[in-house]
Amino acid sequence: MTVPADAPILTAAAMREAEAACAAAGVSLAELMERAGAAVADIVWRMAAGAPILILCGPGNNGGDGYVAARLLRVRGAEVRVAALGEPKTDLAKAARAAWTGEVEAFDERTAPAPIVVDALFGAGLSRRLSDDLAGLLARFAGRRVVAVDLPSGIESDGGEAWMPPLPAHVTVALGALKPAHLLLPTAPACGRTLLASIGIDAARTMRTLPPPPLPTGDPAAHKYSRGMVLVVAGPMAGAAELAAGAALRAGAGYVVLDGAGRAPLSAVICDDGDALAERAADPRLGAIVVGPGFPAGEGLTRSLDVALGSGKPLVLDAAAIAAGLTALASGERRAILTPHEGEFARSFPATGGSKIDRTLAAARQSRAVVVHKGADTVIAAPDGRVVAAWPGCPWLASAGTGDVLAGACGAMLARGGDAFEAAVAAVGWHIDRAARIGPGLVADDLIGK
Numbered sequence: 001m002t003v004p005a006d007a008p009i010l011t012a013a014a015m016r017e018a019e020a021a022c023a024a025a026g027v028s029l030a031e032l033m034e035r036a037g038a039a040v041a042d043i044v045w046r047m048a049a050g051a052p053i054l055i056l057c058g059p060g061n062n063g064g065d066g067y068v069a070a071r072l073l074r075v076r077g078a079e080v081r082v083a084a085l086g087e088p089k090t091d092l093a094k095a096a097r098a099a100w101t102g103e104v105e106a107f108d109e110r111t112a113p114a115p116i117v118v119d120a121l122f123g124a125g126l127s128r129r130l131s132d133d134l135a136g137l138l139a140r141f142a143g144r145r146v147v148a149v150d151l152p153s154g155i156e157s158d159g160g161e162a163w164m165p166p167l168p169a170h171v172t173v174a175l176g177a178l179k180p181a182h183l184l185l186p187t188a189p190a191c192g193r194t195l196l197a198s199i200g201i202d203a204a205r206t207m208r209t210l211p212p213p214p215l216p217t218g219d220p221a222a223h224k225y226s227r228g229m230v231l232v233v234a235g236p237m238a239g240a241a242e243l244a245a246g247a248a249l250r251a252g253a254g255y256v257v258l259d260g261a262g263r264a265p266l267s268a269v270i271c272d273d274g275d276a277l278a279e280r281a282a283d284p285r286l287g288a289i290v291v292g293p294g295f296p297a298g299e300g301l302t303r304s305l306d307v308a309l310g311s312g313k314p315l316v317l318d319a320a321a322i323a324a325g326l327t328a329l330a331s332g333e334r335r336a337i338l339t340p341h342e343g344e345f346a347r348s349f350p351a352t353g354g355s356k357i358d359r360t361l362a363a364a365r366q367s368r369a370v371v372v373h374k375g376a377d378t379v380i381a382a383p384d385g386r387v388v389a390a391w392p393g394c395p396w397l398a399s400a401g402t403g404d405v406l407a408g409a410c411g412a413m414l415a416r417g418g419d420a421f422e423a424a425v426a427a428v429g430w431h432i433d434r435a436a437r438i439g440p441g442l443v444a445d446d447l448i449g450k
């Protein structure tokens, strides 16, 4: 399962706007459909490598793309059949159907399979769950090589509904931009490998997929404080803060202090016994404070958090510190990153609804902080509306302590100065990249090892 890096993501409504802007700029919708069909035909041609192809066409423009692809594949000499769910309903799809000179079979229980099945039944226009009958018809083709046009049919484009497609795809050709459903659970795995055919749509980049990790560049003039100084506040479960402190160093901080009964995870981490928190937090060289790893709610957390909030320094809040710090964050302006997993998110932002992207954006606006909503489908959102979706992450990160490592990495990136959203994006990218290099058997400690 892969998605293109740094690619635009559009909701169905934003897609319609982009499409209209394209039309206003002189590129007709028919031309867009021709380009979409051509992109699908190209991919299917290579995947089929001479094997017979069955294209399933729906009543809307998704079906229109299917008819265009069928025509272009036949011109190339491919063996193509088309099966349709009735006659096309949109003008564009009618025109695409008319240009296909081959036979159109009815799509029903008698439709014979082919080694390659192209699913052009429904895309962004799906408005309700597929009927059981239709789901049954599609499920008959499980086990074939399936290419989905725009989305596997049955998936709701914006990711707000957890409808699963009856026929998951091996390859999904996203048209114009990626859609939230390609990047969010539970639907993302059903898209298989998602490829983007940009077809000339000028998509806004406010929402995008995770960029590739930047190449490491050392500043020859840097010193340890200019690289970023991070203070990690330990709670009763000091191991979590130790992981965060080690991660801050490995992610590029120049100087890391672990405050409160901890053991240095690396010799280069400076350990304090906890009496000097206020003094450390006031250090003008300090670039970020991390509070929350291994620190359950209670008096101790409240005291430490008050010091951190009172310092005015950029903050990374994790675990119980998120809910505890929300009111203070929302009433001021500061660079801050919150790193909740789903349970912490639900407790801190119970009133949010919609897709994970919608909910994370609402949480960022409410808290006036960057929110890294963790999971296999991590979503990062900023109060100004920017979003990065980090699917598919790295499966080896699903183990204890990796969240503490991410909090430390956020601290390192934030302490460098600059935009908190870009810092969070860099930290998530670092985390996934490092995990992928280690691979199977990863434990959180490995992420801060050599």
Ligand SMILES: NC(=O)C1=CN([C@@H]2O[C@H](COP(=O)(O)OP(=O)(O)OC[C@H]3O[C@@H](n4cnc5c(N)ncnc54)[C@H](O)[C@@H]3O)[C@@H](O)[C@H]2O)[C@@H](O)CC1
Residues within 6 Å of the ligand: 015, 016, 019, 032, 033, 036, 058, 059, 060, 061, 062, 063, 064, 065, 089, 090, 121, 122, 123, 124, 125, 126, 127, 128, 129, 130, 131, 149, 150, 151, 175, 176, 201
């Ligand atoms: N947005 C763009 O820039 C472009 C979009 N194109 C294609 O257009 C698609 C969107 O087309 P449409 O808006 O026509 O929508 P779709 O083709 O996805 O589906 C709409 C049709 O399906 C019916 N329908 C919806 N849910 C149903 C259900 N559960 N059961 C049975 N019927 C159902 C609707 O009544 C309507 O007739 C995209 O996914 C893409 O494939 C491309 O042609 C190229 C450009």
Ligand SMILES: [K+]
Residues within 6 Å of the ligand: 062, 119, 120, 121, 122, 123, 148, 149, 150, 151, 152, 153
């Ligand atoms: K489809």
